[in-house]
Amino acid sequence: MPKSIQFVVSTERTDDFIERLRQRREVIGLSLHRDASVKPPGDVVVIQCANDDTGRLIHFATESGAVRGGSFGTSTLESLAASQPQENLDRETNEAIWEEMDTLIRNEANLTPNYLAFMGLSGAVAAVGLWSNLLHVVIAGMVLAPGFFPLVRSMLGVIAGPRGLVSRGLLATLAGYGLLGLAAALTAWLLVWLDPAATTNLETRPWVRYWSSISASGLLLSALAAMAGGLVVTTLRRDLEAGVMIALALVPSMGIAGMALALGDLSLAGSAFLRWVVDVAEVLIFSGIVLLVKQLLFHRRKTLVATSAAAPETSRRAMDVFP
Incomplete structure:
Protein backbone atom coordinates (compact mmCIF):
# COMPACT_ATOMS: atom_id res chain seq x y z
CA MET A 1 0.00 0.00 0.00
CA PRO A 2 1.18 3.58 -0.61
CA LYS A 3 3.05 5.37 2.15
CA SER A 4 3.32 8.79 3.70
CA ILE A 5 6.75 9.81 5.04
CA GLN A 6 7.18 12.74 7.42
CA PHE A 7 10.57 14.42 7.90
CA VAL A 8 11.71 17.22 10.18
CA VAL A 9 14.06 19.41 8.15
CA SER A 10 16.49 22.10 9.23
CA THR A 11 14.93 25.44 8.30
CA GLU A 12 17.99 26.69 6.45
CA ARG A 13 18.00 23.60 4.22
CA THR A 14 14.28 23.30 3.53
CA ASP A 15 14.13 25.12 0.19
CA ASP A 16 17.00 23.14 -1.31
CA PHE A 17 15.57 19.88 0.04
CA ILE A 18 12.14 20.62 -1.42
CA GLU A 19 13.60 21.47 -4.80
CA ARG A 20 15.58 18.24 -4.90
CA LEU A 21 12.48 16.27 -3.94
CA ARG A 22 10.51 17.90 -6.77
CA GLN A 23 12.93 16.34 -9.23
CA ARG A 24 12.54 12.79 -7.95
CA ARG A 25 10.12 10.62 -9.88
CA GLU A 26 9.24 8.60 -6.76
CA VAL A 27 7.50 11.59 -5.15
CA ILE A 28 3.76 11.59 -5.89
CA GLY A 29 2.67 14.14 -3.28
CA LEU A 30 4.75 16.75 -1.44
CA SER A 31 3.70 19.06 1.42
CA LEU A 32 5.60 21.62 3.48
CA HIS A 33 4.68 22.92 6.94
CA ARG A 34 7.10 25.63 8.01
CA ASP A 35 8.13 25.77 11.68
CA ALA A 36 5.59 23.02 12.46
CA SER A 37 7.95 20.85 14.52
CA VAL A 38 8.76 21.74 18.12
CA LYS A 39 11.06 18.80 18.91
CA PRO A 40 13.29 18.70 17.05
CA PRO A 41 12.69 22.28 15.86
CA GLY A 42 12.31 22.75 12.13
CA ASP A 43 10.02 22.48 9.13
CA VAL A 44 7.89 19.40 8.49
CA VAL A 45 8.02 17.87 5.01
CA VAL A 46 5.48 15.19 4.10
CA ILE A 47 5.95 12.93 1.08
CA GLN A 48 3.43 10.57 -0.48
CA CYS A 49 4.85 7.71 -2.51
CA ALA A 50 4.43 4.12 -3.59
CA ASN A 51 5.37 1.51 -1.02
CA ASP A 52 8.42 0.32 -2.98
CA ASP A 53 9.89 3.83 -3.11
CA THR A 54 9.79 4.37 0.67
CA GLY A 55 13.26 3.04 1.37
CA ARG A 56 14.89 4.98 -1.47
CA LEU A 57 13.34 8.27 -0.36
CA ILE A 58 14.28 7.74 3.28
CA HIS A 59 17.84 6.92 2.27
CA PHE A 60 17.98 10.00 0.02
CA ALA A 61 16.62 12.28 2.75
CA THR A 62 18.93 11.07 5.50
CA GLU A 63 21.98 11.10 3.23
CA SER A 64 21.21 14.66 2.13
CA GLY A 65 21.89 15.93 5.65
CA ALA A 66 18.73 18.04 5.61
CA VAL A 67 16.76 15.87 8.03
CA ARG A 68 17.24 17.29 11.52
CA GLY A 69 18.33 14.76 14.10
CA GLY A 70 17.62 11.98 11.64
CA SER A 71 13.94 11.94 12.64
CA PHE A 72 11.27 10.58 10.36
CA GLY A 73 8.05 8.59 10.51
CA THR A 74 6.05 6.51 8.07
CA SER A 75 2.37 5.63 7.88
CA THR A 76 0.30 3.56 5.51
CA LEU A 77 -2.26 5.27 3.31
CA GLU A 78 -5.56 3.52 2.68
CA SER A 79 -5.60 5.00 -0.81
CA LEU A 80 -3.60 7.33 -3.04
CA ALA A 81 -4.86 8.61 -6.38
CA ALA A 82 -2.45 10.43 -8.71
CA SER A 83 -3.54 13.09 -11.22
CA GLN A 84 -1.35 11.47 -13.85
CA PRO A 85 -0.41 7.83 -14.56
CA GLN A 86 1.95 6.45 -11.93
CA GLU A 87 3.48 3.09 -12.87
CA ASN A 88 5.22 2.82 -9.52
CA LEU A 89 1.80 2.80 -7.83
CA ASP A 90 0.31 0.29 -10.24
CA ARG A 91 3.23 -2.09 -9.81
CA GLU A 92 4.01 -1.65 -6.12
CA THR A 93 4.62 -4.68 -3.92
CA ASN A 94 4.10 -5.21 -0.20
CA GLU A 95 7.80 -5.18 0.68
CA ALA A 96 8.41 -3.49 4.02
CA ILE A 97 11.48 -1.43 4.81
CA TRP A 98 13.87 -2.62 7.52
CA ARG A 300 20.94 -3.08 -0.18
CA ARG A 301 21.42 -1.01 2.97
CA LYS A 302 21.58 -1.34 6.73
CA THR A 303 18.70 -0.36 8.94
CA LEU A 304 18.71 3.21 10.22
CA VAL A 305 16.81 2.40 13.40
CA ALA A 306 18.30 3.08 16.80
CA THR A 307 15.15 3.17 18.93
CA SER A 308 11.49 3.53 18.11
CA ALA A 309 7.94 3.28 19.37
CA ALA A 310 4.96 2.34 17.28
CA ALA A 311 1.26 1.63 17.35
CA PRO A 312 0.50 -0.97 14.67
CA GLU A 313 -3.26 -0.57 15.16
CA THR A 314 -3.05 2.84 13.50
CA SER A 315 -0.39 1.73 11.01
CA ARG A 316 1.86 4.42 12.46
CA ARG A 317 5.58 3.79 12.58
CA ALA A 318 7.81 6.41 14.17
CA MET A 319 11.55 5.99 14.08
CA ASP A 320 14.59 7.82 15.44
CA VAL A 321 17.59 7.09 13.29
CA PHE A 322 21.28 7.63 13.65
CA PRO A 323 22.16 11.22 12.71
Whole structure:
Protein backbone atom coordinates (compact mmCIF):
# COMPACT_ATOMS: atom_id res chain seq x y z
CA MET A 1 0.00 0.00 0.00
CA PRO A 2 1.18 3.58 -0.61
CA LYS A 3 3.05 5.37 2.15
CA SER A 4 3.32 8.79 3.70
CA ILE A 5 6.75 9.81 5.04
CA GLN A 6 7.18 12.74 7.42
CA PHE A 7 10.57 14.42 7.90
CA VAL A 8 11.71 17.22 10.18
CA VAL A 9 14.06 19.41 8.15
CA SER A 10 16.49 22.10 9.23
CA THR A 11 14.93 25.44 8.30
CA GLU A 12 17.99 26.69 6.45
CA ARG A 13 18.00 23.60 4.22
CA THR A 14 14.28 23.30 3.53
CA ASP A 15 14.13 25.12 0.19
CA ASP A 16 17.00 23.14 -1.31
CA PHE A 17 15.57 19.88 0.04
CA ILE A 18 12.14 20.62 -1.42
CA GLU A 19 13.60 21.47 -4.80
CA ARG A 20 15.58 18.24 -4.90
CA LEU A 21 12.48 16.27 -3.94
CA ARG A 22 10.51 17.90 -6.77
CA GLN A 23 12.93 16.34 -9.23
CA ARG A 24 12.54 12.79 -7.95
CA ARG A 25 10.12 10.62 -9.88
CA GLU A 26 9.24 8.60 -6.76
CA VAL A 27 7.50 11.59 -5.15
CA ILE A 28 3.76 11.59 -5.89
CA GLY A 29 2.67 14.14 -3.28
CA LEU A 30 4.75 16.75 -1.44
CA SER A 31 3.70 19.06 1.42
CA LEU A 32 5.60 21.62 3.48
CA HIS A 33 4.68 22.92 6.94
CA ARG A 34 7.10 25.63 8.01
CA ASP A 35 8.13 25.77 11.68
CA ALA A 36 5.59 23.02 12.46
CA SER A 37 7.95 20.85 14.52
CA VAL A 38 8.76 21.74 18.12
CA LYS A 39 11.06 18.80 18.91
CA PRO A 40 13.29 18.70 17.05
CA PRO A 41 12.69 22.28 15.86
CA GLY A 42 12.31 22.75 12.13
CA ASP A 43 10.02 22.48 9.13
CA VAL A 44 7.89 19.40 8.49
CA VAL A 45 8.02 17.87 5.01
CA VAL A 46 5.48 15.19 4.10
CA ILE A 47 5.95 12.93 1.08
CA GLN A 48 3.43 10.57 -0.48
CA CYS A 49 4.85 7.71 -2.51
CA ALA A 50 4.43 4.12 -3.59
CA ASN A 51 5.37 1.51 -1.02
CA ASP A 52 8.42 0.32 -2.98
CA ASP A 53 9.89 3.83 -3.11
CA THR A 54 9.79 4.37 0.67
CA GLY A 55 13.26 3.04 1.37
CA ARG A 56 14.89 4.98 -1.47
CA LEU A 57 13.34 8.27 -0.36
CA ILE A 58 14.28 7.74 3.28
CA HIS A 59 17.84 6.92 2.27
CA PHE A 60 17.98 10.00 0.02
CA ALA A 61 16.62 12.28 2.75
CA THR A 62 18.93 11.07 5.50
CA GLU A 63 21.98 11.10 3.23
CA SER A 64 21.21 14.66 2.13
CA GLY A 65 21.89 15.93 5.65
CA ALA A 66 18.73 18.04 5.61
CA VAL A 67 16.76 15.87 8.03
CA ARG A 68 17.24 17.29 11.52
CA GLY A 69 18.33 14.76 14.10
CA GLY A 70 17.62 11.98 11.64
CA SER A 71 13.94 11.94 12.64
CA PHE A 72 11.27 10.58 10.36
CA GLY A 73 8.05 8.59 10.51
CA THR A 74 6.05 6.51 8.07
CA SER A 75 2.37 5.63 7.88
CA THR A 76 0.30 3.56 5.51
CA LEU A 77 -2.26 5.27 3.31
CA GLU A 78 -5.56 3.52 2.68
CA SER A 79 -5.60 5.00 -0.81
CA LEU A 80 -3.60 7.33 -3.04
CA ALA A 81 -4.86 8.61 -6.38
CA ALA A 82 -2.45 10.43 -8.71
CA SER A 83 -3.54 13.09 -11.22
CA GLN A 84 -1.35 11.47 -13.85
CA PRO A 85 -0.41 7.83 -14.56
CA GLN A 86 1.95 6.45 -11.93
CA GLU A 87 3.48 3.09 -12.87
CA ASN A 88 5.22 2.82 -9.52
CA LEU A 89 1.80 2.80 -7.83
CA ASP A 90 0.31 0.29 -10.24
CA ARG A 91 3.23 -2.09 -9.81
CA GLU A 92 4.01 -1.65 -6.12
CA THR A 93 4.62 -4.68 -3.92
CA ASN A 94 4.10 -5.21 -0.20
CA GLU A 95 7.80 -5.18 0.68
CA ALA A 96 8.41 -3.49 4.02
CA ILE A 97 11.48 -1.43 4.81
CA TRP A 98 13.87 -2.62 7.52
CA GLU A 99 12.64 0.00 9.99
CA GLU A 100 9.03 -1.20 9.68
CA MET A 101 10.09 -4.81 10.19
CA ASP A 102 12.02 -3.79 13.29
CA THR A 103 8.94 -2.04 14.67
CA LEU A 104 6.71 -5.07 14.06
CA ILE A 105 9.18 -7.47 15.66
CA ARG A 106 9.81 -5.22 18.65
CA ASN A 107 6.08 -4.94 19.32
CA GLU A 108 5.77 -8.73 19.33
CA ALA A 109 9.10 -9.85 20.78
CA ASN A 110 10.22 -7.39 23.44
CA LEU A 111 10.87 -9.13 26.73
CA THR A 112 7.78 -7.75 28.49
CA PRO A 113 5.35 -9.21 31.06
CA ASN A 114 2.76 -9.65 28.30
CA TYR A 115 5.19 -11.57 26.10
CA LEU A 116 6.16 -13.85 29.00
CA ALA A 117 2.50 -14.35 29.96
CA PHE A 118 1.60 -15.46 26.44
CA MET A 119 4.56 -17.88 26.36
CA GLY A 120 3.68 -19.36 29.75
CA LEU A 121 0.00 -19.78 28.89
CA SER A 122 1.00 -21.31 25.57
CA GLY A 123 3.02 -23.97 27.37
CA ALA A 124 0.20 -24.76 29.80
CA VAL A 125 -2.42 -25.07 27.05
CA ALA A 126 -0.13 -27.21 24.89
CA ALA A 127 0.57 -29.47 27.88
CA VAL A 128 -3.15 -30.10 28.39
CA GLY A 129 -3.49 -30.97 24.72
CA LEU A 130 -0.52 -33.32 24.76
CA TRP A 131 -1.69 -35.03 27.95
CA SER A 132 -5.23 -35.50 26.58
CA ASN A 133 -4.03 -36.31 23.05
CA LEU A 134 -6.18 -33.48 21.67
CA LEU A 135 -4.53 -32.01 18.60
CA HIS A 136 -6.73 -28.92 18.41
CA VAL A 137 -5.77 -27.96 21.96
CA VAL A 138 -2.06 -28.32 21.16
CA ILE A 139 -2.59 -26.11 18.10
CA ALA A 140 -4.29 -23.53 20.32
CA GLY A 141 -1.17 -23.46 22.46
CA MET A 142 1.02 -23.00 19.37
CA VAL A 143 -1.06 -20.08 18.13
CA LEU A 144 -0.91 -18.35 21.52
CA ALA A 145 2.89 -18.17 21.53
CA PRO A 146 4.63 -15.13 19.99
CA GLY A 147 7.67 -17.37 19.76
CA PHE A 148 8.74 -16.86 16.17
CA PHE A 149 9.54 -13.16 16.15
CA PRO A 150 12.40 -13.19 18.72
CA LEU A 151 14.35 -15.61 16.53
CA VAL A 152 13.83 -13.53 13.40
CA ARG A 153 14.84 -10.46 15.38
CA SER A 154 18.28 -11.99 15.89
CA MET A 155 18.65 -12.66 12.18
CA LEU A 156 17.48 -9.13 11.35
CA GLY A 157 20.32 -7.87 13.52
CA VAL A 158 22.79 -10.06 11.61
CA ILE A 159 21.58 -9.10 8.13
CA ALA A 160 20.56 -5.45 8.54
CA GLY A 161 21.66 -4.40 12.02
CA PRO A 162 21.98 -3.03 14.56
CA ARG A 163 23.89 -5.88 16.16
CA GLY A 164 22.14 -5.35 19.49
CA LEU A 165 19.07 -7.04 18.00
CA VAL A 166 20.92 -10.36 17.99
CA SER A 167 21.38 -10.55 21.76
CA ARG A 168 17.92 -9.12 22.48
CA GLY A 169 16.30 -11.71 20.23
CA LEU A 170 18.20 -14.61 21.74
CA LEU A 171 17.49 -13.41 25.30
CA ALA A 172 13.76 -13.17 24.59
CA THR A 173 13.84 -16.63 23.00
CA LEU A 174 15.57 -18.28 25.95
CA ALA A 175 13.41 -16.52 28.55
CA GLY A 176 10.16 -17.13 26.69
CA TYR A 177 10.70 -20.79 25.90
CA GLY A 178 12.20 -21.43 29.32
CA LEU A 179 9.00 -20.13 30.89
CA LEU A 180 6.95 -22.16 28.41
CA GLY A 181 8.73 -25.36 29.47
CA LEU A 182 8.29 -24.49 33.14
CA ALA A 183 4.57 -23.86 32.68
CA ALA A 184 4.23 -27.19 30.87
CA ALA A 185 6.02 -28.95 33.74
CA LEU A 186 3.76 -27.39 36.36
CA THR A 187 0.71 -28.25 34.28
CA ALA A 188 1.88 -31.87 34.03
CA TRP A 189 2.07 -32.11 37.83
CA LEU A 190 -1.41 -30.58 38.09
CA LEU A 191 -2.80 -33.04 35.55
CA VAL A 192 -1.34 -36.00 37.46
CA TRP A 193 -3.17 -34.77 40.56
CA LEU A 194 -6.43 -34.07 38.70
CA ASP A 195 -6.38 -37.24 36.61
CA PRO A 196 -4.61 -39.93 38.66
CA ALA A 197 -6.03 -42.74 36.51
CA ALA A 198 -4.22 -41.52 33.39
CA THR A 199 -0.85 -43.02 32.54
CA THR A 200 2.17 -40.84 33.18
CA ASN A 201 4.06 -42.49 30.34
CA LEU A 202 3.94 -39.67 27.81
CA GLU A 203 5.37 -41.80 25.02
CA THR A 204 2.10 -43.73 24.77
CA ARG A 205 0.60 -40.60 23.22
CA PRO A 206 1.16 -40.39 19.44
CA TRP A 207 1.54 -36.62 19.22
CA VAL A 208 4.19 -36.71 21.94
CA ARG A 209 6.14 -39.25 19.92
CA TYR A 210 5.81 -37.14 16.77
CA TRP A 211 7.04 -33.87 18.31
CA SER A 212 9.88 -35.48 20.25
CA SER A 213 11.45 -37.19 17.25
CA ILE A 214 13.38 -35.95 14.22
CA SER A 215 12.39 -37.07 10.74
CA ALA A 216 13.14 -35.96 7.19
CA SER A 217 9.56 -34.79 6.67
CA GLY A 218 9.63 -32.86 9.94
CA LEU A 219 12.88 -31.14 8.99
CA LEU A 220 11.44 -30.19 5.59
CA LEU A 221 8.27 -28.82 7.18
CA SER A 222 10.22 -26.68 9.64
CA ALA A 223 12.44 -25.31 6.85
CA LEU A 224 9.40 -24.35 4.77
CA ALA A 225 7.69 -22.79 7.78
CA ALA A 226 10.82 -20.78 8.63
CA MET A 227 10.98 -19.38 5.09
CA ALA A 228 7.28 -18.55 5.21
CA GLY A 229 7.90 -16.80 8.53
CA GLY A 230 10.63 -14.72 6.95
CA LEU A 231 8.11 -13.58 4.34
CA VAL A 232 5.59 -12.82 7.09
CA VAL A 233 8.08 -10.38 8.61
CA THR A 234 9.27 -8.79 5.35
CA THR A 235 5.68 -8.14 4.26
CA LEU A 236 4.36 -7.19 7.73
CA ARG A 237 1.71 -9.92 7.55
CA ARG A 238 1.36 -10.38 11.30
CA ASP A 239 -1.93 -12.25 10.76
CA LEU A 240 -0.11 -15.13 9.06
CA GLU A 241 2.26 -15.86 11.95
CA ALA A 242 -0.20 -18.37 13.41
CA GLY A 243 0.28 -20.63 10.40
CA VAL A 244 4.04 -20.49 10.87
CA MET A 245 3.84 -21.44 14.54
CA ILE A 246 1.48 -24.33 13.78
CA ALA A 247 3.91 -25.76 11.22
CA LEU A 248 6.93 -25.44 13.53
CA ALA A 249 7.57 -27.80 16.45
CA LEU A 250 8.87 -25.09 18.80
CA VAL A 251 5.96 -25.01 21.25
CA PRO A 252 5.08 -28.73 21.55
CA SER A 253 8.69 -29.92 21.67
CA MET A 254 9.59 -27.54 24.50
CA GLY A 255 6.31 -28.36 26.22
CA ILE A 256 7.11 -32.08 26.04
CA ALA A 257 10.60 -31.44 27.38
CA GLY A 258 9.17 -29.64 30.41
CA MET A 259 6.48 -32.28 31.02
CA ALA A 260 8.95 -35.14 30.69
CA LEU A 261 11.35 -33.52 33.17
CA ALA A 262 8.51 -33.04 35.64
CA LEU A 263 7.54 -36.70 35.33
CA GLY A 264 11.11 -37.98 35.56
CA ASP A 265 11.51 -39.18 31.96
CA LEU A 266 14.94 -37.77 31.15
CA SER A 267 15.30 -39.66 27.89
CA LEU A 268 12.09 -38.20 26.46
CA ALA A 269 13.02 -34.76 27.78
CA GLY A 270 16.34 -34.94 25.97
CA SER A 271 14.74 -36.08 22.69
CA ALA A 272 12.13 -33.31 22.81
CA PHE A 273 14.71 -30.67 23.67
CA LEU A 274 16.88 -31.81 20.76
CA ARG A 275 13.89 -31.41 18.44
CA TRP A 276 13.42 -27.89 19.77
CA VAL A 277 17.09 -27.03 19.20
CA VAL A 278 16.88 -28.32 15.63
CA ASP A 279 13.78 -26.22 14.96
CA VAL A 280 15.48 -23.12 16.40
CA ALA A 281 18.47 -23.71 14.14
CA GLU A 282 16.23 -24.11 11.11
CA VAL A 283 14.33 -20.92 11.89
CA LEU A 284 17.58 -18.97 12.24
CA ILE A 285 19.05 -20.39 9.03
CA PHE A 286 16.06 -20.31 6.69
CA SER A 287 14.47 -17.07 7.87
CA GLY A 288 17.96 -15.59 7.66
CA ILE A 289 18.21 -16.74 4.04
CA VAL A 290 14.94 -14.94 3.25
CA LEU A 291 16.20 -11.74 4.89
CA LEU A 292 19.52 -12.02 3.05
CA VAL A 293 17.77 -12.44 -0.31
CA LYS A 294 15.62 -9.39 0.45
CA GLN A 295 18.75 -7.45 1.34
CA LEU A 296 20.53 -8.37 -1.88
CA LEU A 297 17.56 -7.88 -4.21
CA PHE A 298 15.63 -4.97 -2.69
CA HIS A 299 17.14 -3.07 0.21
CA ARG A 300 20.94 -3.08 -0.18
CA ARG A 301 21.42 -1.01 2.97
CA LYS A 302 21.58 -1.34 6.73
CA THR A 303 18.70 -0.36 8.94
CA LEU A 304 18.71 3.21 10.22
CA VAL A 305 16.81 2.40 13.40
CA ALA A 306 18.30 3.08 16.80
CA THR A 307 15.15 3.17 18.93
CA SER A 308 11.49 3.53 18.11
CA ALA A 309 7.94 3.28 19.37
CA ALA A 310 4.96 2.34 17.28
CA ALA A 311 1.26 1.63 17.35
CA PRO A 312 0.50 -0.97 14.67
CA GLU A 313 -3.26 -0.57 15.16
CA THR A 314 -3.05 2.84 13.50
CA SER A 315 -0.39 1.73 11.01
CA ARG A 316 1.86 4.42 12.46
CA ARG A 317 5.58 3.79 12.58
CA ALA A 318 7.81 6.41 14.17
CA MET A 319 11.55 5.99 14.08
CA ASP A 320 14.59 7.82 15.44
CA VAL A 321 17.59 7.09 13.29
CA PHE A 322 21.28 7.63 13.65
CA PRO A 323 22.16 11.22 12.71
